[in-house]
Amino acid sequence: MSAESRRLDVLRAIVEDYVATQEPVGSHALLERHQLGVSSATIRNDMAVLEDEGYISQPYTSAGRIPTDKGYRIFVDRLAEIKSLSGAERRAIETFLDGAVDLDDVVSRTVRFLAQLTNQVAIVQYPLLERSTVRHIELVELEAGRILVVLITSSGRVEQRLIDAPSRSHSDVLNDLKGKLMVACVGQRLPDAVERAGLLAEEFAPADRKFVTVVVEVIKETFHHSRTDQRVAVAGTSNLAHLGTDFDATIRPVLEAIEEQVVLLKLIGEAAVSQQTHVVIGHETGHAGLSSTSIVTSHYGPGDEALATLGTVGPTRMDYPATMAAVTAVARYVGRTLADG
Amino acid sequence: MSAESRRLDVLRAIVEDYVATQEPVGSHALLERHQLGVSSATIRNDMAVLEDEGYISQPYTSAGRIPTDKGYRIFVDRLAEIKSLSGAERRAIETFLDGAVDLDDVVSRTVRFLAQLTNQVAIVQYPLLERSTVRHIELVELEAGRILVVLITSSGRVEQRLIDAPSRSHSDVLNDLKGKLMVACVGQRLPDAVERAGLLAEEFAPADRKFVTVVVEVIKETFHHSRTDQRVAVAGTSNLAHLGTDFDATIRPVLEAIEEQVVLLKLIGEAAVSQQTHVVIGHETGHAGLSSTSIVTSHYGPGDEALATLGTVGPTRMDYPATMAAVTAVARYVGRTLADG
DNA sequence: AACTGGCACTTGGACTTTATGAGTGCTAAT
DNA sequence: ATTAGCACTCATAAAGTCCAAGTGCCAGTT
Numbered sequence: 010m011s012a013e014s015r016r017l018d019v020l021r022a023i024v025e026d027y028v029a030t031q032e033p034v035g036s037h038a039l040l041e042r043h044q045l046g047v048s049s050a051t052i053r054n055d056m057a058v059l060e061d062e063g064y065i066s067q068p069y070t071s072a073g074r075i076p077t078d079k080g081y082r083i084f085v086d087r088l089a090e091i092k093s094l095s096g097a098e099r100r101a102i103e104t105f106l107d108g109a110v111d112l113d114d115v116v117s118r119t120v121r122f123l124a125q126l127t128n129q130v131a132i133v134q135y136p137l138l139e140r141s142t143v144r145h146i147e148l149v150e151l152e153a154g155r156i157l158v159v160l161i162t163s164s165g166r167v168e169q170r171l172i173d174a175p176s177r178s179h180s181d182v183l184n185d186l187k188g189k190l191m192v193a194c195v196g197q198r199l200p201d202a203v204e205r206a207g208l209l210a211e212e213f214a215p216a217d218r219k220f221v222t223v224v225v226e227v228i229k230e231t232f233h234h235s236r237t238d239q240r241v242a243v244a245g246t247s248n249l250a251h252l253g254t255d256f257d258a259t260i261r262p263v264l265e266a267i268e269e270q271v272v273l274l275k276l277i278g279e280a281a282v283s284q285q286t287h288v289v290i291g292h293e294t295g296h297a298g299l300s301s302t303s304i305v306t307s308h309y310g311p312g313d314e315a316l317a318t319l320g321t322v323g324p325t326r327m328d329y330p331a332t333m334a335a336v337t338a339v340a341r342y343v344g345r346t347l348a349d350g
Numbered sequence: 351m352s353a354e355s356r357r358l359d360v361l362r363a364i365v366e367d368y369v370a371t372q373e374p375v376g377s378h379a380l381l382e383r384h385q386l387g388v389s390s391a392t393i394r395n396d397m398a399v400l401e402d403e404g405y406i407s408q409p410y411t412s413a414g415r416i417p418t419d420k421g422y423r424i425f426v427d428r429l430a431e432i433k434s435l436s437g438a439e440r441r442a443i444e445t446f447l448d449g450a451v452d453l454d455d456v457v458s459r460t461v462r463f464l465a466q467l468t469n470q471v472a473i474v475q476y477p478l479l480e481r482s483t484v485r486h487i488e489l490v491e492l493e494a495g496r497i498l499v500v501l502i503t504s505s506g507r508v509e510q511r512l513i514d515a516p517s518r519s520h521s522d523v524l525n526d527l528k529g530k531l532m533v534a535c536v537g538q539r540l541p542d543a544v545e546r547a548g549l550l551a552e553e554f555a556p557a558d559r560k561f562v563t564v565v566v567e568v569i570k571e572t573f574h575h576s577r578t579d580q581r582v583a584v585a586g587t588s589n590l591a592h593l594g595t596d597f598d599a600t601i602r603p604v605l606e607a608i609e610e611q612v613v614l615l616k617l618i619g620e621a622a623v624s625q626q627t628h629v630v631i632g633h634e635t636g637h638a639g640l641s642s643t644s645i646v647t648s649h650y651g652p653g654d655e656a657l658a659t660l661g662t663v664g665p666t667r668m669d670y671p672a673t674m675a676a677v678t679a680v681a682r683y684v685g686r687t688l689a690d691g
Numbered sequence: 692a693a694c695t696g697g698c699a700c701t702t703g704g705a706c707t708t709t710a711t712g713a714g715t716g717c718t719a720a721t
Numbered sequence: 722a723t724t725a726g727c728a729c730t731c732a733t734a735a736a737g738t739c740c741a742a743g744t745g746c747c748a749g750t751t
Contacts, residue, residue, distance in 0.1 A: 012722080035714050050724050053715070071715045071730045145498065149488050157486070159500060159510075169500075169508050170452065246587060247605035249597075256597050264588040353693080376743050389695050394744070412701045412744045695750075701743085708737075714730085721724075 012055075018045060019055045020064055021088040024076050028326055033073030078291035078325065081303070085288050085329050092330035094338055098126065102338055106346050112136070112165040116242050119319065119343050124245025126335045129323035130267065134277055135240040136164035136316040136347075138232060143194045143202045148187045148224065150180060158227055162199070164316055164347060170231045174220060182217050186224060203229050239274055243267055245321075252301065252324050262298025267322065272296055277318045280306040286337045291325045301325050305332050307340035311348030319343070353396075359386060360396045361405055362429040365417045369669050374414030419632035419666065422644070426629050426670050433671035435679055439467065443679055447687050453477070453506040457583050460660065460684050465586025467676045470664035471608065475618055476581040477505035477657040477688070479573060484535045484543045489528045489565065491521060499568055503540070505657055505688055511572045515561060523558050527565060544570050580615055584608055586662075593642065593665050603639025608663065613637055618659045621647040627678045632666045642666050646673050648681035652689030660684070 022043045026034040036049040036056065045052065056074055059065045064080035067073070076084065094102070105122040109115045116133050123131035141162035149157040156172045189209050194202035206228055210221045246267070252259045266272045276294060280287040286307040292300050299322075306320030320336050363384045367375040377390040377397065386393065397415055400406045405421035408414070417425065435443070446463040450456045457474050464472035482503035490498040497513045530550050535543035547569055551562045587605065594600045607613045617635060621628040627648040633641050644666045651657030661677050 048724050069731065072732075073714065145490070147488070147490050147498075147500070149486065149500075151486050151502075157488075157502065159488075159508075161498070161510075167508070167510050244609060246609065247602045250602055254597055256591055256595055256601065260597060261588045261591055268585060268587065378743075391695055410702070413703075414743065
């Protein structure tokens with residue numbers, strides 16, 4: 010065992026102890042709780058090096074050490090052993106969606122379950138329209154000149170929008186358009202479907218084109234609007250107590266960030282770059298209010314498709330292996346359920 | 351001015367000062383900030399009586415007084431003068447819904463606006479189906495044998511449900527049913543509409559009745575399901591900071607109550623009994639975790655119809671007149687907007 | 692009878708002082 | 722490279738001291 014590898018052992022021990030006790034950990038505590046095979050003086054030397062390298066720090070002179078964001082990062086990337094879920098947890102995951110009736114129900118059950126499982130704030134993003142395929146498009150004439158456009162996606166999401174048609178539309182034109190839209194769009198991913206719909210106007214007589222264009226425009230807009238209107242469900246905010254006792258300094262900014270969905274979606278989107286379960290630690294979020302929180306996310310969707318993201322927000326001093334295991338398992342199970350319908 | 355009425359003036363002054371300063375108010379402070387026309391000794395005598403009657407209390411011996419729940423109650427019911435909104439606030443209310451595209455948009459804008467306006471946690475309940483009227487019913491045949499039922503209410507809410515039709519339906523039967531449903535249900539309140547729909551089966555040939563019955567059954571069920579599925583939107587949870595600094599004792603239970611929608615809906619439903627803007631103070635909620643919060647609610651809906659409830663949750667030591675004015679004004683404006691569509 | 696001025700008494704909060712002990716860094720020895 | 726020993730640091734907790742705000746009560750006044 011080289012000195013280098015022992016230093017990493019020390020770092021791992023510090024992270025584990027700090028997560029467990031929530032208190033700065035000193036050389037003596039490490040000696041007692043871990044078999045490192047060296048004396049406390051040696052550990053102190055190692056800690057001095059680790060501090061130089063930026064993995065740990067002291068809250069104040071002559072206190073124990075706590076991990077820095079960089080320290081957690083290397084812990085997550087290289088040091089942590091994957092924790093497997095307990096039997097009870099596994100059983101709970103298999104059943105928490107039993108009897109769910111629709112997409113809203115699935116999402117709200119999932120977010121509550123994940124919050125309870127991890128004891129953190131859970132976040133579940135609704136399936137993204139842009140990654141779904143079109144199952145059905147319906148054009149319904151309500152009163153004279155008002156048309157309801159309904160768009161149903163493969164993931165069960167239903168978007169609807171009302172149009173005030175500019176010219177009164179002959180209902181045969183409407184039916185014709187509906188038929189052509191179905192042929193062109195069903196089974197297509199949404200961005201492709203929108204593009205194809207855009208080309209349809211040319212297939213109509215010049216007199217009807219204006220009407221067709223308006224309808225297609227609204228469909229485009231519905232899609233576009235929903236891109237910015239990415240909905241998320243949140244649960245377990247009372248678990249923010251784990252962050253500390255100072256509401257204004259630590260908890261409030263996090264609550265604000267969570268309500269400000271812009272921030273949330275940016276972080277979730279960031280994670281979308283990578284494939285697997287993904288961890289963003291403290292300052293890596295790039296958001297001052299979240300500097301003492303970490304975010305664990307994973308994708309979900311039927312099969313390998315990544316429809317959307319779910320995850321948790323908790324203190325940087327969280328149990329990463331357990332949280333990652335829970336998030337990964339829940340994401341996989343929800344994805345599988347969505348595949349069945 | 352009788353002694354009795356002066357005592358109530360003293361109580362009003364205590365509530366107002368305590369709300370403004372968040373600190374127990376003593377006889378001397380009252381003397382300075384209000385024109386009561388008597389000396390501090392007299393005020394002290396009055397305060398002793400008010401304490402005997404249970405309207406105020408001392409946090410500890412020889413401190414100033416703070417209002418009890420009972421004190422706030424009489425303040426709200428009899429002592430408070432109705433505060434009118436500032437010009438800026440009125441202007442903000444007139445515009446915050448400009449450009450809203452659908453019901454979700456209206457609700458989420460409203461809840462955010464109300465939170466910002468009152469600096470409290472805002473809650474907006476989605477329009478209740480059972481109080482809405484039917485604007486449109488659509489039956490759409492997707493693939494073979496699968497039918498989509500879409501129900502659009504006057505408030506803009508859209509409910510949809512998928513049916514696996516038992517027998518393949520002739521599309522002319524479907525159209526016939528659709529026409530009859532529209533005639534029977536449009537403009538009806540939902541409970542009435544469901545009842546009328548139930549009678550339709552008899553108008554069809556015996557061979558088609560089974561099919562009709564299934565469709566009607568699903569419409570009934572859609573309605574019934576949504577009754578339990580009363581959705582609410584929440585915003586401004588970070589304003590809970592006003593409750594105090596002790597997260598675990600005061601803020602956490604409130605967050606939990608808010609997430610536990612059962613509690614929320616019970617309180618909102620309770621308020622539904624009365625007509626006007628309604629206030630529930632502290633222990634009146636009957637929920638231990640909410641013992642230091644008050645809830646101000648009001649109904650909203652087009653015209654006089656009460657479609658649903660909205661309101662705020664804040665500390666018992668809130669500015670009741672201002673909060674009530676804000677909640678009332680927002681409810682009225684949202685109701686008017688909903689009437690326009 | 693109601694109000695007021697005066698006064699002794701209470702008490703939490705703010706501030707200071709003093710231990711305590713966990714923890715470090717350094718140096719010299721192995 | 723590791724370890725034992727030791728002087729030093731510093732947050733936290735406990736104890737002590739002040740102080741100002743506030744009360745209740747009583748005797749005197751209107």
